[in-house]
Amino acid sequence: xxxxxxxxxxxxxxxxxxxxxxxxxxxxASQSFFWYRQDCRKEPKLLMSVYSSGNEDGRFTAQLNRASxxxxxxxxxxxxxxxxxxxxxxxxxxxxLIFGAGTRLAVHP
Amino acid sequence: xxxxxxxPRYLVIGTGKKITLECSQTMGHDKMYWYQQDPGMxxxxxxxxxxxxxxxxxxxxxxxxxxxxxxxxxPLTLESARPSHTSQYLCASSEVALNTEAFFGxxxxxxxx
Numbered sequence: 775x776x777x778x779x780x781x782x783x784x785x786x787x788x789x790x791x792x793x794x795x796x797x798x799x800x801x802x803a804s805q806s807f808f809w810y811r812q813d814c815r816k817e818p819k820l821l822m823s824v825y826s827s828g829n830e831d832g833r834f835t836a837q838l839n840r841a842s843x844x845x846x847x848x849x850x851x852x853x854x855x856x857x858x859x860x861x862x863x864x865x866x867x868x869x870x871l872i873f874g875a876g877t878r879l880a881v882h883p
Numbered sequence: 884x885x886x887x888x889x890x891p892r893y894l895v896i897g898t899g900k901k902i903t904l905e906c907s908q909t910m911g912h913d914k915m916y917w918y919q920q921d922p923g924m925x926x927x928x929x930x931x932x933x934x935x936x937x938x939x940x941x942x943x944x945x946x947x948x949x950x951x952x953x954x955x956x957x958p959l960t961l962e963s964a965r966p967s968h969t970s971q972y973l974c975a976s977s978e979v980a981l982n983t984e985a986f987f988g989x990x991x992x993x994x995x996x
Contacts, residue, residue: 815922817973819987820984820985865982869979871977
């Protein structure tokens, strides 16, 4: 079983749609959680950290459920420019960064 | 923008050659990482370092080796390149503290012919 699992998608949604991505992790000792975005043939870049109380940044909302070892990302009012691969990232107790395989999002007009 | 740099950006080299991929960061980060990523596929951690003179193998077995003689440099070496080494190699760094993000270089696209 992979340490970090994501639905690979692709999610094909129209502009303006709301889309949600899920991620589960297997190591209960994991300490920190992030969502990264990776555009085609580019390096990953931080989208947002994920805090236990949940957090929001504009159209993006991230939530963490430690009991279920589950992380989510909600994107509201999708834009064409949101098309990318979204990576769920977990930092373990040994400070290793473990990436999920990513969920592909395609927003169409 | 992150202050982490990789050179070369692109490298095409013949089988059997020795290559070194450079990674440098000016943020004073103790943690550094090397990931390997094939097109359209996930990132695999191949090496990481907690600081100077610290190197650890990642989750994906790799024939490459790394060194960490200075905080800012984390080069990756392949003694004898093979076509199976063709991939993108991404270097990243972060602070040791939890809840701190990792910053990535732009990557090196390696093609071994």
